Amino acid sequence: MELDLHSRLNQSFGFKQFRPGQEQTITQLLNGRSSLAIFPTGSGKSLCYQFTAIQLPHLTLVVSPLLALMKDQLDFLNRHNIPAASIDSTLTPEQNHQVMEQVRSGEIKILMVSVERFKNERFRHFISSIAISMLVVDEAHCISEWGHNFRPDYLKLPLYCQQFNIPLVLLLTATATRKVKQDMAEKFAINKQDIVQTGFYRPNLDLSVLPVASQDKNSQLLQNILEQQGAGIVYVTLQQTAEQVASFLQVQGVNARAYHAGQGDEVRQKIQSDFMADNIQVVVATIAFGMGIDKASIRFVIHYDLPKSIENYSQEIGRAGRDGSKANCITLANLDGINTVENFVYGDTPELTAIESVLDIIKSEQVNGLWEVQILALSNACNIRQLPLKTLLVQLELLGVVQPKHAYFAEFRIKLIKAKEEILAAFNQRRQDFLNTIFNHTQFKKVWGTIDFDALLESLPGERTRIITALEYLQQQGWLELESKRMTEVFAIDRARLADTELAQRLYQYFADKEQKEIARIASLVKFFELDSCLSNNLSLYFDDQAFPGKCGHCSVCRGQVAKLSYSLSPDWPSEQEMLAAFERFRQHMLEKAGQPVSIESGCRFLAGLTEPRFTRAKARQLEGYGLCENFRYQNIREKLQALVSG
Numbered sequence: 001m002e003l004d005l006h007s008r009l010n011q012s013f014g015f016k017q018f019r020p021g022q023e024q025t026i027t028q029l030l031n032g033r034s035s036l037a038i039f040p041t042g043s044g045k046s047l048c049y050q051f052t053a054i055q056l057p058h059l060t061l062v063v064s065p066l067l068a069l070m071k072d073q074l075d076f077l078n079r080h081n082i083p084a085a086s087i088d089s090t091l092t093p094e095q096n097h098q099v100m101e102q103v104r105s106g107e108i109k110i111l112m113v114s115v116e117r118f119k120n121e122r123f124r125h126f127i128s129s130i131a132i133s134m135l136v137v138d139e140a141h142c143i144s145e146w147g148h149n150f151r152p153d154y155l156k157l158p159l160y161c162q163q164f165n166i167p168l169v170l171l172l173t174a175t176a177t178r179k180v181k182q183d184m185a186e187k188f189a190i191n192k193q194d195i196v197q198t199g200f201y202r203p204n205l206d207l208s209v210l211p212v213a214s215q216d217k218n219s220q221l222l223q224n225i226l227e228q229q230g231a232g233i234v235y236v237t238l239q240q241t242a243e244q245v246a247s248f249l250q251v252q253g254v255n256a257r258a259y260h261a262g263q264g265d266e267v268r269q270k271i272q273s274d275f276m277a278d279n280i281q282v283v284v285a286t287i288a289f290g291m292g293i294d295k296a297s298i299r300f301v302i303h304y305d306l307p308k309s310i311e312n313y314s315q316e317i318g319r320a321g322r323d324g325s326k327a328n329c330i331t332l333a334n335l336d337g338i339n340t341v342e343n344f345v346y347g348d349t350p351e352l353t354a355i356e357s358v359l360d361i362i363k364s365e366q367v368n369g370l371w372e373v374q375i376l377a378l379s380n381a382c383n384i385r386q387l388p389l390k391t392l393l394v395q396l397e398l399l400g401v402v403q404p405k406h407a408y409f410a411e412f413r414i415k416l417i418k419a420k421e422e423i424l425a426a427f428n429q430r431r432q433d434f435l436n437t438i439f440n441h442t443q444f445k446k447v448w449g450t451i452d453f454d455a456l457l458e459s460l461p462g463e464r465t466r467i468i469t470a471l472e473y474l475q476q477q478g479w480l481e482l483e484s485k486r487m488t489e490v491f492a493i494d495r496a497r498l499a500d501t502e503l504a505q506r507l508y509q510y511f512a513d514k515e516q517k518e519i520a521r522i523a524s525l526v527k528f529f530e531l532d533s534c535l536s537n538n539l540s541l542y543f544d545d546q547a548f549p550g551k552c553g554h555c556s557v558c559r560g561q562v563a564k565l566s567y568s569l570s571p572d573w574p575s576e577q578e579m580l581a582a583f584e585r586f587r588q589h590m591l592e593k594a595g596q597p598v599s600i601e602s603g604c605r606f607l608a609g610l611t612e613p614r615f616t617r618a619k620a621r622q623l624e625g626y627g628l629c630e631n632f633r634y635q636n637i638r639e640k641l642q643a644l645v646s647g
Helices: 002-013 022-030 045-053 067-079 093-104 115-119 121-127 152-163 178-187 214-227 239-251 265-276 310-317 338-347 352-365 375-382 386-398 420-425 429-440 453-459 464-476 503-529 535-542 576-594 600-608 613-618 634-646
Strands: 035-038 059-063 084-086 110-113 132-137 169-173 195-197 205-211 231-235 256-259 282-285 298-303 327-333 370-373 402-416 442-445 448-451 480-493
Touching: 002 022, 002 045, 022 035, 022 045, 022 195, 035 045, 035 178, 045 059, 045 067, 045 110, 045 132, 045 169, 067 084, 067 110, 084 093, 093 464, 093 480, 110 115, 115 121, 115 152, 121 402, 121 464, 132 152, 152 178, 152 386, 169 178, 178 195, 205 535, 214 231, 214 239, 214 298, 214 327, 239 256, 239 282, 256 265, 298 310, 310 503, 310 535, 338 503, 338 600, 338 634, 352 370, 352 375, 352 386, 352 503, 370 375, 375 386, 375 613, 386 402, 386 503, 402 464, 420 429, 429 442, 429 453, 429 464, 453 464, 464 480, 503 535, 576 600, 576 613, 576 634, 600 613, 600 634
Parallel strands: 035 169, 035 195, 059 110, 059 132, 084 110, 132 169, 205 327, 231 282, 231 298, 256 282, 298 327
Antiparallel strands: 370 480, 402 448, 402 480, 442 448
């Protein structure tokens, strides 16, 4: 078996041997044992599913959090002639249709999707008809509420696994503390002996923490870059910082580009491909850049701003030196940006009144114990940003208040490619009558027609699945184009639990605890950078790797450079009159535009330069005073504003 695995590895991928942990993980999977693989960034986690997938009889379904990650892995698979594809938002209807046909025929062995794809009624309908050998969850720490990138929809993956009768699961991550590791394994019933964790330490990475005042950062950054050989990434917190730093480096003769989520897809893809091809030396990026960047020769990663957490730091430096040669990981550290990172956390915590609003909406909108919701509309109605709102709905699910039933699109549109008469002529009378009923309930405007599903289902009660199947078939034949919009989730409601008078407070407390957990995570990061013992060793211990010898000998602490971080800037608070005037302008504006009074919390977010759904609709960010206190910590802004308003 061992010889066979090695020969197959060489035959399929051209590798002579497995990296640490790969063979054990693959052997477990081929023996039908679901597994959790925790390998450092760049250590070949993906090969575990890629190699296994081509040995399994049916489709391997890979859930991945980012398009860039999917694209990189698909490029790798295609280079090795392994049939793989993704279904994602970038595909045209024709491309989407082609991928689904290739999956149906067994031509594609690996299909990559985002977790949100499972909410798509058409995708669920499609995937339920496909035999699946294995579910792979990439960046699996997103499953855990204790993890740094918790994504509420990931909590539903164990349920999907059961629904689609998937017999085998592989979870992959580079960053898992002991608590996160246990949480992931429990959710998928993975046995302790099937958790494969390789050593966390990478001896070729040189970690340095350099205390630098903000006004000296650019010159220090330039010096560091000029001392390096080869390509590198500079990480910043804000989009505007990425642009400013990239411009500075360009003026200094460095071949640098900014990269952030505010740029168009084509711009970002061009920068990424140019970086991969060595046409750009330095990318100055927010955390939008990096996941899925499999460039082995990155010689340096510099944190211009502090990362969000130890987990983020670990992932970001892990992109350096994947070829095994020395790479430098430098943090230009001070406390000036702490308020920015902390304030993002506070901006995501819903107010108690907003949570109460969600519960009131559920009570008033539920019909016969069922509630239908579109996330964007609910976000605007209750003034909670979409990510925390999804987290809230998952918490309601875990408390048994709501139970997801299914999701559907509220709007279907069709464009006839073949004449209606030609389409109908291809079927017998019974099916002609069925299709005619659909066409008769479609309101055409020039090219596209919108199906009136409410009226259609009155004519064809209980036939929703059959209708969608028919439309899918017509699209497969190339006779029409099908578009679906306005995702609607349907929940069953437990009215007794919804009526619990303590429910809103319990949910609010969950978010308050989560907020403090995130703030503590930031404090841990600062503490880590100020350690007086080996950074590499402490990083390994944080991720539950007990095997590291204790001292790397090549980090800044081992070189005798213990960092002490401080504030380099002491910005002056605006005057009390300025703060009050800005808050009053904001309060009056929101009354006029939104017809609602504002809380201290909303005022605090306005002054801190944060946002909430109500701000966008009322164009509050254009008001004078927005971000007036953005250089200060949220708790201090709240205390000052509270004192001013009550005084």
